[in-house]
Amino acid sequence: MGDYLSHLEEYVKNLYSRLGITSPHHIDMLKIANDLDIWVHFEEMGSMMVKYDGMYSIILNQKKSQEEQWEDFGHELCHVLKHAGNHFQMNKLFRELQEFQANQFMYHFCVPTFMLLQMELPQWRSQALATIATVFRVTKDFAEKRLEMFERRKAGIQFQKRLAYLLSHKRPNAYEEGDQQHLQVAEEKALYQIGKYS
Known part of the structure; x- marks a missing residue:
């Protein structure tokens, strides 16, 4: 299946490769954020991505489990890496498209295909x-x-x-x-x- 990775699967594999991560045991959310120059904040609010003065922050709900925070991080990371513009000023269909893309990215980033293929x-x-x-x-x-x-x-x-x-x-x-x-x-x-x- 390795020769048949989708565009998204290949993108995620290359991203992890650039970060020097080759196995699930090397995955560390805060280190990934640091390596990508993203600030992570834990607050009592819904998860979101914020860009201010050219700097990106991902806000995660501090009341969620670490597993849920990791999943939310994957979703918000897609907005940082792949989406531009003010999310709230976009028309509804374009916003829905970006949310769909972020959800797809989340699944592939949090559990990468190339790592699943290495597992039995x-x-x-x-x-x-x-x-x-x-x-x-x-x-x-x-x-x-x-x-x-x-x-x-x-x-x-x-x-x-x-x-x-x-x-x-x-x-x-x-x-x-x-x-x-x-x-x-x-x-x-x-x-x-x-x-x-x-």
Whole structure:
């Protein structure tokens, strides 16, 4: 799957690489913030990102658990790294787009795909969730959502690989004779292989 990282997965991998972080055990929220010149404040308010005088701050709710603060940090970090402008002065659709992007970034930053690929997760789902939650210091709900995303991505990649293989080994002139039937058989074989390999 390493050759098939999405743009976001590759971005997160490169970010961690620049920070010298290669495994979950090296992840330290405050060190990451320091290395990126971001101030972190713990207050009794909702989490947010603030830019003042060219300096970025991330405010985290001090009443939340460390796991929830880490998740919020990932969300707000996306706004720092990828979004410009006053969030509150944007139209609703653009604001919703940025929130969607920040949520996607949060899942991939807090539990990076390239690190998941290095792990051998337990076969029992409950144990896999517990492992992800413990190793990456996220909540169980977060771990469950991230594992679902990871499994869907792996299945999609297996499908792409299988379909590419089947289409590259097609009979000469197959598309002239029976495009639909050939593609349907290739798709059924690829779907069978996904079930077999996932």
